[in-house]
Amino acid sequence: MIDLWQLLLVFTAIAIGWWLGRRGRMISADNNAALHHQYYRGLNFLINDKPDSALDTFIEALEVNAETLETHIAVGNLMRRKGEVERAIRIHQNLLSRPSLPRVHLHQAHLELARDFISAGLLDRAERLLQDLIKEASELKETAMHHLLEIYKDEKEWQQAIDIAEQLLPKRSLLKAAPATDKTITSALSHYCCELAELSLRKNDFHGARTQLKKALSYDRGCVRASLLFADIEFRTGHYAKAIKNLRKVREQDPVFIPETIALLRSSYERLGDSEGFYHSMLECLEIYPSATIVLSLVEEITAKKGQQAAADFLAKELKKRPSLLGLTKLVEFHIANSDGQSKENLTILQLLIEQLMQNKPRYQCDHCGFSVKRLHWLCPSCKQWGQIKAIRGAEGD
Ligand SMILES: [Zn+2]
Incomplete structure (x- = not known):
């Protein structure tokens, strides 16, 4: 069966054949003969089912100029998608060694090479290329920033991720209602701050954690994770009523996460010696968000109170x-x-x-891509979206 890869090779062969015909009228007989030789060698490889050798020969025969650049880039990108990253890197590096190409084309090759490095896991090299592109190529600045953001996310460089994401955000939308695309960025920004807050908490730096969580909520008032972390800090510092106050915020932010508040709510009410308060709080929660976890916690309370x-x-x-x-x-x-x-x-x-x-039944599922897991993740391991993994509802779920 002919796949995309073979189709592209045939297309490349035809394109080179056409280009050679056109070129033949303009260059010397010797050069023309050499190019035709390369072309027939390539065709021979293709006929003998040696697509890799055929590709190398075609790429060698195909002069790099504004007319053929798209073909070079397309072949390089296909190599990357096939997992042949080294080949893709070679093709795109070959383009960058032609300073005679228009700047806009060089920038495109620059971006593709950065994408090759990302695929190869050479994140440091990709990072440097993308930083150069941000400075030099206004037409690709935003695309380069998005790639850089992904790198910082993978490397858990949260402060650098915040610096880039802030630049992707129109200033006026920082605190006001923003369009959907901005909301994805504000949501991501709030999670970057939560990541930093968690790092501070690991060092018992409550002040640093609070500062980051305030920032998280300034980006996204609906950030459940920030409220849960705030509640955790209040509990750990002995402010149980404040912990409860933060946990109650989750009801307005996203009721789907109410079951995640139960354990800390119970502990906070226990420390305050107010079991009645916890019982009523659970009744309110059940009213807002009927869930098996809430019902079971009420069952426990009723057993203790009434048998x-x-x-x-x-x-x-x-x-x-x-x-x-x-x-x-x-x-x-x-x-x-x-x-x-x-x-x-x-x-x-x-x-x-x-x-x-x-x-073995998963308890959580990503709203964005459907990936299911047994425990709550803030970042979906599959689609890399923040805050989309939620408890599964229904008879088999919560
Ligand atoms: Zn997902």
Whole structure:
């Protein structure tokens, strides 16, 4: 089957054939003969199913000029996509060694070479090329900045990522409502600040962490991660009421993340000796965002306050409204505790079956690309978008 790679080779052969015909009328007989020789050598390789040798020969035969540049770049890019990065680098470097090319074409080759280096994992070299492009090529500045941003993200150079992302952002939209593309950048900026805040927290530098988190919220008021980190700092510094206040903010920012606040909410209310406060807080959360995790935390509270029967009744009522495997396991557990003999045995089998069904099931999924994982990631490992991984809803999820 002819693939894209072979099609491009045939296209390159035709383009060179056409170009040689045209060129033949303008150059000396000797040069023309040499070029035709190269061309037929290339065709021979192609016919004998040696596409790699054919390509090298064609590229050698095809003079680099404004007319043929697109073909050179296309072949180089195809090499990169095929994973033949060394070849792509050679082709694009060959273009850069022709200073007679118009500047705009040299810039394009410059950018492609940087992309080759990124594919090859030579990030330092790509970084230097992109920094040069930002200074010299106004037409490619934004593209180069986006690539540079990806490099800083991969290298976890968060401050450098902030410096570049800020330049990609129109100044007026820093604090006001911004178009969708800017919102992607403001969201990324807030996460870069959260990354820096987490680094400060690891060194117990609460002041540094707070400064970064304030910046995160100035870029994106809806940054759940910043509120969770703020709550963590308040808890660790003994300000439990403030921790609760920050966790409550998540309800307005994005209710999908409410279940992520439960553990710290419970600990904060415990430290304040206010179990009633936690119970009411959970009832409010259930009202805003019905979820199996919230139901289960309420089941625990009701068991402690009113006993198992009341908790089982509450759980059964909630399961009728929103069936979930998580809730069902708990309900079966209650029934096992209150049964004996054959029914106890059967219920235990049912419990095992549900547990097996739930085992290895991912709990989170990326809204952007569908990638699923067992634990919450702020940066999607697959599509590299920030804040898109959320708890899976429905009977098998939350
Ligand atoms: Zn994703």
